[in-house]
Amino acid sequence: MITFVKKVVASQKKFYLGLLTILSFLASFEYISVVIYSGATNLNNFIDQFMLQSVTGIVIMIAFVLILFVNNYLVEHKTDEFSLILLMGKNTKQVLRYIIIQFGLLFLLSYLLGAVIGSGLLLLYQQLYVETVMGTIDSIIFVYGALFITKIIYVVVIDFGKFLRIKMDIASYMNHVPETTNFNPFAVFSSGSKLADVNAKQIIGANAGKVFTLIIGCLFLYIGLSQLLSDSSQNIAVSYMFSLAGELIIINKFIPLLFDLLHNKVLLKSKDWLMILSNLKEVSKAMSVMINISSVVVPIIIAFLYLQNVSVIVQNAMLVTFFALMAGMFLCFIVRFMIYIPSRANVIAMMKSLGYSKKNIYQIHIKEILIFVLLFIIFPIVIYGLVLYQSYLNNMIAYNTLITMVLVYIGLYAIMTVYMILSYYKLIREVYSDVKYLNRGE
Numbered sequence: 001m002i003t004f005v006k007k008v009v010a011s012q013k014k015f016y017l018g019l020l021t022i023l024s025f026l027a028s029f030e031y032i033s034v035v036i037y038s039g040a041t042n043l044n045n046f047i048d049q050f051m052l053q054s055v056t057g058i059v060i061m062i063a064f065v066l067i068l069f070v071n072n073y074l075v076e077h078k079t080d081e082f083s084l085i086l087l088m089g090k091n092t093k094q095v096l097r098y099i100i101i102q103f104g105l106l107f108l109l110s111y112l113l114g115a116v117i118g119s120g121l122l123l124l125y126q127q128l129y130v131e132t133v134m135g136t137i138d139s140i141i142f143v144y145g146a147l148f149i150t151k152i153i154y155v156v157v158i159d160f161g162k163f164l165r166i167k168m169d170i171a172s173y174m175n176h177v178p179e180t181t182n183f184n185p186f187a188v189f190s191s192g193s194k195l196a197d198v199n200a201k202q203i204i205g206a207n208a209g210k211v212f213t214l215i216i217g218c219l220f221l222y223i224g225l226s227q228l229l230s231d232s233s234q235n236i237a238v239s240y241m242f243s244l245a246g247e248l249i250i251i252n253k254f255i256p257l258l259f260d261l262l263h264n265k266v267l268l269k270s271k272d273w274l275m276i277l278s279n280l281k282e283v284s285k286a287m288s289v290m291i292n293i294s295s296v297v298v299p300i301i302i303a304f305l306y307l308q309n310v311s312v313i314v315q316n317a318m319l320v321t322f323f324a325l326m327a328g329m330f331l332c333f334i335v336r337f338m339i340y341i342p343s344r345a346n347v348i349a350m351m352k353s354l355g356y357s358k359k360n361i362y363q364i365h366i367k368e369i370l371i372f373v374l375l376f377i378i379f380p381i382v383i384y385g386l387v388l389y390q391s392y393l394n395n396m397i398a399y400n401t402l403i404t405m406v407l408v409y410i411g412l413y414a415i416m417t418v419y420m421i422l423s424y425y426k427l428i429r430e431v432y433s434d435v436k437y438l439n440r441g442e
Contacts, residue, residue, distance in 0.1 A: 002101060004085075004098070005098065005101050005102050008081065008102070009102075015338075016106075018338065019070075019074065019106070019335070020106065020109060020110055020113075022070070022331045022334065022335050023067065023070060023106065023107065023110035023114075024109075024110045024113035024114050024117060025114070025117060025327070025328075025331055026063065026066060026067050026070070026110070026114070026328050026331055026332070027067070027110050027111045027113070027114025027115070027117075027118070028113075028114040028115070028116075028117035028118035028121060029063055029114075029118070029324035029325065029327060029328045030060060030063040030064070030067070030114065030118075030144075030147065030328075031114050031115050031117075031118030031119075031140075031144060032118045032121060032122060032125075032320065032321070032324050033056045033059045033060045033063060033321055033324060034056075034060060034140055034143045034144050034147070035118070035122060035140055036052065036056050036317045036320065036321060037052075037053055037056040037057060037060060037143065038136065038139040038140050038143060040052040040053045040056065040317075041053075041139070043313075043314075048313070048314045051314055052314050052317055052318070055317075055318050055321060056317070056321055059321045059324065059325050060147070062293075062325060062328075063324075063325065063328050064147060064150075064151065065293075066293070066328050066329065066332045067107075067151060068151070068154055068155070068158070069289060069290070069293075069332055069336075070332060070335050071103070071154075071155050071158060071159070072158065073335055073336050073339045074103075074339070075158065075159055075162050076339065077339045079162075079166065082162060082163055082166050083166055085098060085163075086163065086166060086167055095160065095163050096156070096160065099155075099156055099159045099160060099163075100156065103155050103156070103159060104152060104155075104156075107148070107151060107152060107155065108148075111144075111148050115144065125320055210253055210257045211257065213249060213253050214249065214250065214253045214254060214257055216249065217245070217246045217247075217248075217249025217250045217253065218246065218250065219246070220242045220243070220245045220246030220249065221242070221243055221246025221247060221250065222246070223239075223242045223246075224239045224240065224241070224242030224243030224244070224245075224246060224383075225243055225383070225386065227239035227242070229386065239387075239390075240383075240387045243383045243386075243387075244383065247379065247380060247383055250379075251375055251376065251379070254375075272360075272363075272364055275351065275364050276364055276367050276368050276371070279344075279347075279364065279365065279368040280368050280371055280372060282344075282347075283340070283368065283372060284372065284376075286336065286337075286340040287333070287336055287337065287340070287376075289336075290329070290332055290333050290336055291376050293329065293332075294329055294376075294380075315401075319401060319404075319405075322405065322408075323408060326408055326409065326412060327412065330412040330413070330415070330416060333416050334416065334419060337416075337419070337420060337423065338423075341423045341424070341427055342427075344424075344427060345427060345430070345431055348361060348427065348428055348431045349431050351364075352431065352432065358428060358429075358432050361428055362424070362425065362428055365424040365428070366421065366424075369417065369420050369421055369424070372420075373413075373417050377413045377417070381406075381409055381410065381413075384406075384409065385406055388402050388405060388406060389402065
């Protein structure tokens, strides 16, 4: 089994190296939060201690969940590998040994490297801030070690469960065709009904509920933004909740409704837009978990800004945990997209076989990414930015904190956008230049 693991790792060196790097940085952010959490017990003020432990405790739990999501994405990537192990006739004991050897060592190395990287980042934290929060060595080792053991237990259970599901119907898994290859542009976002023979009144009637929900979302967004844009806004938390509710409704309902309403008169006459919306559907589906986490996590972090009557040392520590969590979410986005992008090769090969030029395919994917960025990055940051600005006007945060938080958000997601564009560009070039994709469009 050790020889098999060595061969698997050797055949995918770049993938495992990138995964180890990302897991190590995720572990380092978790380590930073653990150090600050442990150090909170040294504070004399009970309110400061309670607030800091609450904030860092939530961040630790979120970081824990993010690493488990990375493991789930990794398991999805290894379905064929798991099936091969079962076809080799390995028993339950050997399967468990395989999981512990590959995934246990991967997470152990990432946690050790995470402690080293986290220690370096904490030294930088001590250089930037005069007043810092640091825990004792024994408490840090205890909490960090407990998180590692708990995570390994979850990983073994989740991964072994994947083996059992494959074992129940191994033939089905071996013949499984990923959903992304079942390419049907005419079914994008719609409820599944064929709209070609349906008139406009019937389409509007069938989507009356979606229209009503979208109107409610726009109303919530208007109420929230009008209050946030008002210089005299005092109840920022309520305004932000209205804005957030409107944002989530519009993100989830606008594109599907737009597709149904414009299907007959616009989309059927533009094959490019059908392809763009279909690709957007697939990438949104693949990234949906991370999008939803982002929609929940960022508001939670910003809500911490409303915590008043805490010392400067606690504010600095909360700002550091915000940076760590945002960076962790960014890395999880990268991992998810890194695992998702190979599944698009067959779709690009099919588009090539339909007569699309390389330039045309690239333009379609660029438009797809731009719409994705507009809906899931730029649109939310406008609301977050307004909340931060109102917090600054009401003396809840300093100007430097406002600028830093906005720049961190924009910078990380700008890097993610560039990564998505370059990944598509590289994949399109590979499909057009590699002979193994010649018959993939059939």
